[in-house]
Amino acid sequence: MKTETSLFSRLLLRVALVLFFGAAGIVTAAWFYAAAAADEAFDRLLQGAAFQIAENMSVEEGELAINMPSSAFELLGLATRDRIFYRVVGTKGETLTGYEDLQSPVDLAESRRAPVFVSTRYGNSDVRMTIGARAVSDPMLSGWVYIILAQTTEARTALTSELTTRATVLVAVMACATLFAAALALRLSLRPVVDLSRVLHDREPQDLTPLAVEVPRELSPFVGSINYFMRRLDERMRLLQRFIGDSAHQIRTPLTALLAQLSLIDDKGLSDDGRHHLARVRARVEELSHLTNQLLGHAMVIHRFDSEKLVPIDMRDIARRAFKRAVPLSLDPDIVVAFEAPDEPVTVLGDALSLREAMVNVIDNALRHGAVARLEVRVRVEAARALFEVEDDGPGIPRARWPEVTRRFASSRSERDVSGLGFAIASEVATLLGGALRFREAIGGHGFTTIIELPLHQETKA
Incomplete structure (x- = not known):
C-alpha cells in the first residue's frame, strides 16, 4: 500500500501556510503603519520648529531681522543621530540665513496655504523637508518669507524598525499560538477517523456485519462504502465456502470411484506394456487424488484462519x-x-x-x-x-x-x-x-x- 502524508499533516500544513501569508501581510501593513507614524511624529517636530523660526522674525528699519530660537533646534535635537539643515528665503528670493544650496523640490508658493512636507535628498543623505511661509506686511517691507527646514531620516528609520520589530514579534507569537490551537483542534476533529480505524482494526476476521459507529456527517459516505464492501465480501465468502464444499464432494467422489474401477481391472490378460501403462495410470490417479485433497485442505486452512477464532x-x-x-x-x-x-x-x-x-x-x-x-x-x-x-x-x-x-x-x-x-x-x-x-x-x-x-x-x- 502506497503511504502518503497523513490527513492531519496536510491540513496542518495548509493552516500553517495561511497563517504564514496572513502574518506576512500583517507585518507588511505594520511596516507601512510604523513608517507613517514615524513620519507624522517627526513632521510635527519639523513643523513646530519652522513655526518658532517664523514667529521670531521681525522688521526693523526696513530690514528683516531673524532671531533663530534655540528651543526649535533643541526640539529637533531630541533625535541625536539626525542632522538639521535650514534656510530662510527673503521676500525677493534671497537667502537670509542658512544653507544656500538647500533647495526645495517644490514651488515655494505652495506653502502659503499650509506647510509642505516632502522627502528628498540633500548632499549624500536622505532628508525629510518642510517648507513654511509667513507673510510680512510693513510699510517699508512686504511680501512672503519662506522657511526651509530639513532633517535626516535616521531616527525615523530606527523608529520604524523598532515598531515593525515589536509588531513582528507579537504577530509571530500569536501565529505560533494559533498554529498550536489549530493543531489541537484538528487532532480533536480527526479523532472520529482514528476511532473508526480502531473499530476496524479490533474486529475479528470473521465479523463482516455492518459497522455501527457514530461518525460525523462527512464520514457517513465512507462508512456506507465500507459496509457495502463488507456485505459484498460476505457474499463472496459464502460463495467460496459453498464452492469448497461442492468441490470436495464433486471432485473427491469421481476420483475415489475411478481408483475403485482401476483396482477392479484384471491385469493378468494384459501384456507387459499394458500392465506398465495401467500401473502408471493408477499412480497418476492416486497422485491426482492426493494433490486434490491437499488443495482442498489448503483452501480450508486459509478460510478457517480468516473466519475462525x-x-x-x-x-x-x-x-x-x-x-x-x-x-x-x-x-x-x-x-x-x-x-x-x-x-x-x-x-x-x-x-x-x-x-x-x-x-x-x-x-x-x-x-x-x-x-x-x-x-x-x-x-x-x-x-x-x-x-x-x-x-x-x-x-x-x-x-x-x-x-x-x-x-x-x-x-x-x-x-x-x-x-x-x-x-x-x-x-x-x-x-x-x-x-x-x-x-x-x-x-x-x-x-x-x-x-x-x-x-x-x-x-x-x-
Whole structure:
C-alpha cells in the first residue's frame, strides 16, 4: 500500500501556510503603519520648529531681522543621530540665513496655504523637508518669507524598525499560538477517523456485519462504502465456502470411484506394456487424488484462519486424531509405527481442524517419501514450546533443499519431479499460529525428523 502524508499533516500544513501569508501581510501593513507614524511624529517636530523660526522674525528699519530660537533646534535635537539643515528665503528670493544650496523640490508658493512636507535628498543623505511661509506686511517691507527646514531620516528609520520589530514579534507569537490551537483542534476533529480505524482494526476476521459507529456527517459516505464492501465480501465468502464444499464432494467422489474401477481391472490378460501403462495410470490417479485433497485442505486452512477464532486446544488430542487419520490400515506390516505423548495436557492456541490438517500432511509425507521400516510420532514440551515431531528412518531431505520444500508445489524428493502442498500447508499453519516448521537430521545414521513448533498457551487466572 502506497503511504502518503497523513490527513492531519496536510491540513496542518495548509493552516500553517495561511497563517504564514496572513502574518506576512500583517507585518507588511505594520511596516507601512510604523513608517507613517514615524513620519507624522517627526513632521510635527519639523513643523513646530519652522513655526518658532517664523514667529521670531521681525522688521526693523526696513530690514528683516531673524532671531533663530534655540528651543526649535533643541526640539529637533531630541533625535541625536539626525542632522538639521535650514534656510530662510527673503521676500525677493534671497537667502537670509542658512544653507544656500538647500533647495526645495517644490514651488515655494505652495506653502502659503499650509506647510509642505516632502522627502528628498540633500548632499549624500536622505532628508525629510518642510517648507513654511509667513507673510510680512510693513510699510517699508512686504511680501512672503519662506522657511526651509530639513532633517535626516535616521531616527525615523530606527523608529520604524523598532515598531515593525515589536509588531513582528507579537504577530509571530500569536501565529505560533494559533498554529498550536489549530493543531489541537484538528487532532480533536480527526479523532472520529482514528476511532473508526480502531473499530476496524479490533474486529475479528470473521465479523463482516455492518459497522455501527457514530461518525460525523462527512464520514457517513465512507462508512456506507465500507459496509457495502463488507456485505459484498460476505457474499463472496459464502460463495467460496459453498464452492469448497461442492468441490470436495464433486471432485473427491469421481476420483475415489475411478481408483475403485482401476483396482477392479484384471491385469493378468494384459501384456507387459499394458500392465506398465495401467500401473502408471493408477499412480497418476492416486497422485491426482492426493494433490486434490491437499488443495482442498489448503483452501480450508486459509478460510478457517480468516473466519475462525483461535482457542486453546490440547496438542496431544489433535496429534492422536492426525495419527489415526494419516496412518492407513493397509500400511506395510514391515513398517513399525509408534506414538508418544506426555501425560499432562500440552495446550496451544490454535484451530483444531487446521492444525490436524498440518499434522496429517507431515505424517503422510513421511510415510510416502521417508519411512522404510520405522515411523515415530511424538508430542513433547521443550522450554515454553510445544513440539510435534515425526521421525522416520529414510534418507531425509538434503539440508540445501530445506528452504524450498516449504514452498507451494515443491517436492520433498529429489529423484522424481513430484509437486505438492504438504510442507507448505504445515509451514503456513505453524507460522499463522506463531510457530514454525523445521527439520532435524539424525545423528550418526539414517533418519529424518520434521517438527511443528508452537508456543505454549498460558491461561490467565482470574
